[in-house]
Amino acid sequence: MAEHPNMEQNKSLKKNLQWLMALRVIITTFLLGATAYIQIRERYLYLFPSLDYIYIFISFTYFLTIVYGFLLSKIKNLRAMAYQQILGDVVLTTILIYITGGTESIFSFVYLFSVISASMILYRRGGLIVASMSTILFGLLLNLEYYGVLIPLGRKGIEYTVHDAHYFFYLLGMNMAAFYLVAILSSHISQRLKEVEAELERKKIDYSKLEALYRDIVENVESGLISLDRDGHIGFLNKAGEDILGYRFDELYKESVSKIFPWIDLKRKGQLRGEAIFKKKDGKDIFLGFSISPSRDIGGKVMVFQDITKVKEMEEQVMRSEKLAAIGELAAGIAHEIRNPIASISGSTEILKEELGGSNHLKPLMDIILREADRLNRLVTDFLQFSKPALPQKEVFPLKDLINETLLSLRGNPDWNQDVKVEVQIPNSLSLYGDSGQLRQVFLNxxxxxVQAMPHGGILHISALNRDGLVEVSVQDTGLGIPQEIKGKIFDPFFTTKENGTGLGLTIVHQIIKNHQGEIQVKSEFARGTKVTLRLLSPH
Structure with a gap:
């Protein structure tokens, strides 16, 4: 919080008065000390009185300064105190001139210190007032000396030259001109310094605001920001960068950027842009989009980066959808053309089987024809479902019941492995909004x-929860995992690693989830297992 202007002025005025008191002591000690030295060693140069007057003057000046210092913390009206001190210095200067020879004294220039002090502390008005006061007191001293009312202490008991009126007027005129000229010039300089100081203070406030704004922008921007010195060491990491990378700033401070991002080549000049996979502190892989630019201010480089993992996933989904659309149209045409001959083959075989009778030796061959035709018909049905999927007939149903029913039917499948342990963690109250038949097919696949990924047994863990208005279902195994080189192809039509697979299972899964306005995400580590996460609409 900024201080009140009056408080700032008092603070500045108090500091100036402290400097004034210090200057008074320095000048008095130096000038009068030098005078005492000259009087002792070079007595013939000046007509001085006894040293007692000088010692008394010095002692009184010190005493007065101590009193001023004591009152400085007590008096609230510091401006009035400034006038009192400076005008008091004018009186002291007049006394000094009186005890050191009057018109013969060399110390009339000391008035100028008081004039300058007043101009610097009290500005033009104060400078002119002190200049006027100096003129009045000096003129009064000259008049009293001219008319013989006062005889300077340094002349008592000795002969001295009597000057005429012209000399006194000349001496007064020259000093008065000097007083006012110095007052005007020094007050002008003081006023300009005051304006410059005020301008600097205003700009200082502006710079503080700009610095605060810059700090807020850097800390709150969603992109990560790293500053690098000339040697490529990290000097700054903002909050968004910590969240993206999973590291705190103090963990990366002064680390080489090549150690954290091995794929960055700082030897390349100019701006560098690219995308790369980065492994976070928790081991999770993310896609980073980054840009590195030279920085003139810090003499190094600045790296701006973002987590573009979701963008990459969306790009893959778009590409997958385009593939599905193209292949789907082709599959639909082929399926329709194949289905008619299959129907004819099946029908003809049934007729032949009835006409030849049950004891015919060709019956096993006809059964094979019918069975394979039925399998081919199911394959064609899958093609048609893939190319032109039925719209989901949505309803609200308990998720746990659907999972248990699907697991029960799975146990009757020839590929079921008795060594697989199933763990289900689904709240009884959790429901889904969708087509239960289509979603049963998704879970079955x-x-x-x-199960097929765990030939030697393992754990099939199924869990679900409600997160951010969506039902999140996770299916995790401890099987062989998916190799990195084929991870991006698992949803492609007709892509399979199984000997008897059609390559449509996961494709149809992806399509059904998409038609339910849901999301599917696959995370897998080779030889460590796979986790498939579905996000589906909640009935609420």
């Missing part, structure tokens, strides 16, 4: 893939 995911569960079957998980």
């Amino acid at each position: 995911l569960f079957l893939n998980a």
